[in-house]
Amino acid sequence: MKKGDHLFLVDGSGYIFRAYHALPPLTRKSDGLPVGAVAGFCNMLWKLVQDARNTDVGVVPTHFAVIFDYSAKTFRNTMYPEYKANRSAPPDDLIPQFGLIRQATRAFDLPCLEIEGYEADDLIATYARLACEAGGDTTIISSDKDLMQLVGPTVSMYDPMKDREIKVAEVIEKWGVPPEKMIDLQALTGDSIDNVPGVPGIGPKTAAQLLEQFGDLDTLLARASEIKQNKRRESIIEHAEKARISRELVRLKDDVPLVEGLDDLVLQPPNGPKLIGFLKAMEFSTLTRRVAEATGADAAAIEAAPVDVEFDGKAHGPDLDEGDAAQPAPAGPAGEAASGPQAMTPAALVTARAEAAAANRIDRTAYVTIRDLATLEAWLADARETGILSIDTETTSLFPMEAELVGFSIATRPGKAAYVPLSHRNGKGDLLGGGELIEGQIPFHDALAALKPVLADRSVLKIGQNIKYDWVLLYRLGLPMAPLDDTMLISYVLDGGSSSGNTGGHGMDKLSERWLGHIPIPYKDVAGSGKSQVTFDMVDIDRATAYAAEDADVALRLWQVLKPRLVADGLTAVYERLERPLIDVIGRMERRGIAVDRQILSRLSGDFAQSAAALEDEIYRLAGERFNIGSPKQLGDILFGRMGFAGATKTATGQWSTSARILEDLAAEGHELPRKIVDWRQLTKLKSTYTDALPGYINRDTKRVHTCYSMASTSTGRLSSSEPNLQNIPIRTVEGRKIRTAFVAEPGHKLISADYSQIELRVLAHVADIPQLRQAFADGIDIHAMTASEMFSVPVEGMPPEVRRRAKAINFGIIYGISAFGLANQLSIPREEAGAYIRKYFQRFPGIRDYMDATKATARDKGFVETIFGRRAHYPEIRSSNPQVRAFNERAAINAPIQGSAADIIRRAMVRIEDALADAGLDDVEMLLQVHDELIFEAPESRVEKAIPVIRQVMEHAAMPAVSMRVPLHVDARAADNWDEAH
DNA sequence: GTGGTCTCCTA
DNA sequence: GTAGGAGACCACA
Known part of the structure; x- marks a missing residue:
């Protein structure tokens, strides 16, 4: 190396972690291998290497190396055993990427350096010193503050993510001291991440001020008695020794015995074919193309190179130390096993995390109430260091669109959690409802302003339990939040199914008890319940802190336990493609809402009330007495007791059944009273559930x-809708449909309804691979008529409606895990006849029976079934000795892959549709609702014609490229002023 | 006031 | 026969 040469040193280990959190998660298409950080790394390296060949750019590297940490143990551990002892394990889907990034480096033909016993930073320090001595310059590709001590006249840093150079001036600007004092500064402040102790109570601001005053650490320690502030003085005197140890920990070693000298680092021209082979193996098509163009290689002629995927997390520092207690780990890469890193398989990591979580008890007394901005800033800075922020909002309402923010809690590491009260009030609320703001709370907007950049920071992962709620609320307050992880959704992906999928199955309390062995404070205990319940702003701040900080702490701990299971169980792709990207998509839908015309509902309510009142009079006349028609008990007594109608059946609890089915049967025999009761029920149902209830849900602000x-509340992957449920708005009757006319588009806009035609039957045709069904769907013919024609040997032309109706019932029955009992019930035919139909059906479509048998066998064998995208639904009770329980679980297990695959398909469509619309210049077309196989959009009138084909295209191809369906998907779409006409 | 039961709305 | 949510009633506390 000579004067004028320029050495680039990439801090590989540092980059991995930052890229992982900063970049959107990416998985290899073919097998779900997580490769987001690898992709970021390759793009960065390529850009750096490319710039090297472009002489227009100011800085041209002549020497180049990528440097990694070797292993857990370094000389610093000998000096201070606790060093980096409390680091948490890396995210599970990052682990395989450590090895891949080293392979990427080699594919670039760049030196990939690491030395046992030293950190990457020490190697960087050593090479930088050598380069300086040889008269060359050095650029360190990193933004790590630990490296800033090296910055000087010939050494600068470069942050590849922010495209920002860090020189002496930038260091001073950020830390208040020049680079040569960074060591002393860090010795004082310590580093919670690396477990460098420092002096308690001294942060960067104070440290800079002290160094300014005293010059350096030794002088400061010698003259500590001169410090005026009592606390500060005592702390520094008491912890002087810690400061000295800290200084030795943070001081980088610049005389590491190197294997490769500077001359080994001379930058070579890129080896196109070798690099392309690796990029192809990673399935990075864009970069492959770029490299091919730049190097003149023929990408098509190059085969994907073999790539080793290791799950042992080679040399990413001491992060897997917690694995000590876990199972024996497989050896590391050849030749490095003996002294190499703690190796750990995904399964071992899961075990280790679960054991650690169960062992680390929760201590509520350690939680902090943050009452001033500086403390909040310090916590948020910690979050930027860890790259992790567990967050939970406390509000006045369960509806995020009308809730007021009362405070929020954060956690950056297990046990380190705090609550930030913002608008707690005292109890002196008067007629105006108010009460006075309690003192000792950070001004609302100041706190949010501090929080905002961290929430938006792509390099800080925000973790929450049901984080969609917080996302919607915070977005409303002008605080967008990304990226997100949701412990509820992770649990849902891992353990979904009837055993845990029902209401509350993935709730925080349940998860905490199960995984942490800890029961969090119930909400009732802080806010009361029933009449005495108060909103959270009235809760005492100390009690609020215990409750709220615990939630953030628990969510973080749950995340540590649950997230690694995704990789271990092969469910990363399901989470990353079907859950995580949907959080903000659905959040936006909830935020948009849909316009509902109050006048229409009000008029309908009046109409329904009038008709129902008229029916009531007649019912009383026919019954000969007044009674509560809405009481099944009283009604049953009158109909089957006093009046003695025939055909009575009992419900499970021995009551007379008065279901519509029974009453319809009686009506069919010519009885007037049951008919009127059925009609009355319909009207009162529509009135109470819809026309009366819906106006109460119209938001005051948004209207x-x-x-x-x-x-996360269904066992199959479907969404559910509540408060109000907009997935059960009537459609089957004329009266009911009128309610849909109240769902309207804004003036100048239209509602677009796009729904999948027969999606579940198409999924069935695909998974069971039934030739006749596939053909029928390919030809676009009436599927129920085709079924009838096959079964009953009747031509489709001129088929009696009754024949088709029966075939249709059978088709649905198949999807529901058919039983003769159920089909008989549905069609009102004898059980024997229904059984004969089913036998006939299986005769004509033997593939269906094979599929059903295979599904049941899988469920019994593994305890779960899978959708075509790999989502699991667990049915452990399919092994029950109770025949009823077993049969029920068998039907559910047969239905789940069909219903669930359809649900996954529409989820995929929802994830893609916003971008597709935006790409077509239609970003003013907004998705509002999902009703299982239907999506509702609102669009300016002028956009409708252009939007419909885009929507249809996305929906019909939503399964691709993960699954190539054997049958086409078909979507019907229409636009109108209201939902009734659009559907 | 809470929880269970019945009924009925949807895909 | 599958998957949901909600309102009314009623017996329990």
């Missing part, structure tokens, strides 16, 4: 109805 979608 729209904002339903809440639950992403």
Whole structure:
């Protein structure tokens, strides 16, 4: 190396972690291998190497190396055993990427350096010193503050993510001291991440000020008695020794015995074919193309290179130390096993995390109430260091669209959690409702302003339990939040199914008890319940802190336990493609809401009330007495007791059944009273559930109805909608449909409804691979008529409606895990006849029976079934000795892959549709609702014609490229002023 | 006031 | 026969 040469040193280990959190998660298409950080790394390296050949750019590297940490143990551990002892394990889907990034480096033909016993930073320090001595310059590709001590006249740093150079001036600007004092500064402040102790109570600001005053650490320690502030003085005197140890920990070693000298680092021209082979193996098509163009290689002629995927996390520092207690780990790469890193398989990591979580008890007394901005800033800085922020909002309402923020809690590491009260009030609320703001709370907007950049920071992962709620609320307050991880959704992906999928199955309390062995404070205990319940702003701040900080702490701990299971169980792709990207998509739908015309509902309510009143009079006349028609008990007594109608059946609890089915049968025999009761029920149902209830959900500010979608409450992967449920708005009767006319588009806009035609039958045709069904769907013919024609040997032409109706019932029955009992019930035919139909059906479509048998066998064998995208639904009770329980679980297990695959397909469509619309210049077309196989959009009138083909295209191809369906998907779409006409 | 039961709305 | 949510009633506390 000579004067004028320029050495680039990439801090590989540092980059991995930052890229992982900063970049959107990416998985290899073919097998779900997580490769997001690898992709970021390759793009960065390529850009750096390319710039090297472009002489227009100011800085041209002549020497180049990528440097990694070797292993857990370094000389610093000998000096201070606790060094980096409390680091948490890396995210599970990052682990395989450590090895891949080293392979990427070699594919670039760049030196990939690491030395046992030293950190990457020490090697960087050593090479930088050598380069300086040889008269060359050095650029360190990193933004790590630990490296800033090296910055000087010939050494600068470069942050590849922010495209920002860090020189002496930038260091001073950021830390208040020049680079040569960074060591002393860090010795004082310590580093919670690396477990460098420092002096308690001294942060960067104070440290800089002290160094300014005293010059350096030794002088400061010698003259500590001169410090005026009592606390500060005592702390420094007491912890002087810690400061000295800290200084030795943070001081980088610049005389590491190197294997490769500077001359080994001379930058070579890129080896196109070798690099392309690796990029192809990673399935990075864009970069492959770029490299091919730049190097003149023929990408098509190059085969993907073999790539080793290791799950042992080679040399990413001491992060896997917690694995000590876990199972024996497989050896590391050849030749490095003996002294190499703690090796750990995904399964071992899962075990280790679960054991650690169960062992680390929760200590509520350690939680902090943050009452001033500086403390909040310090916590948020910690989050930027860890790259992790567990967050939970406390509000006055369960509806995020109308809730007021009362405070929020954060956690950056297990046990380190705090609550930030913002608008707690004292109890002196008067007629105006107010009460006075309690003192000792950070001004609302100041706190949010501090929080905002961290929430938006792509390099800080925000973790929450049901984080969609917080996302919607915070977005409303002008605080967008990304990226996100949701412990509820992770649990849902891992353990979904009837055993845990029902309401509350993935709730925080349940998860905490199960995984942490800890029961969090119930909400009731802080806010009361029933009449005495108060909103959270009235809760005492100390009690609020215990409750709220615990939630953030628990969410973080759950995340540590649950996230690694995704990789171990092969469910990363399901989470990353079907859950995580949907959080903000659905959040936006909830935020938009849909306009509901109050006048229409009010008029309908009046109409329904009038008709129902008229029916009531007649019912009393026919019954000969007044009674509560809405009481099944009283009604049953009158109909089957006093009046003695025939055909009575009992419900499970021995009551007379008065279901519509029974009453219809009686009506069919010519009885007037049951008919009127059925009609009365329909009207009162429509009135109470819809026309009376819906106006109460119209938001005061937006004038729209904002339903809440639950992403984790079904066993199959469907969404559910509540408060109000907009997935059960009537459609089957003329009267009911009128309610749909109240769902309207804004003036100048239209509602677009796009729904999948027969999606579940198409999925069935695909998974069971039934030739006749596939053909029928390919030809676009009436599927129920085709079924009838096959079964009963009747031509489709001129088929009696009754024949088709029966075939249709059978088709649905198949999807539901058919039983003769159920089909008989549905069609009102004898059980024997229904059984004969089913036998006939299986005769004509033997593939269906094979599929059903295979599904049941899988469920019994593994305890779960899978959708075509790999989502699992667990049915452990399929092994029950109770025949009823077993049969029920068998039917559910047969239905789940069909219903669930359809649900996954529409989820995929929802994830893609916003971008597709935006790409077509239609970003003013907004998705509002999802009703299982239907999506509702609102669009300016002028956009409708252009939007419909885009929507249809996305929906019909939503399964691709993960699954190539054997049958086409078909979508019907229409636009109108209201939902009734659009559907 | 809470929880269970019945009924009924949807895909 | 599958998957949901909600309102009314009623017996329990």
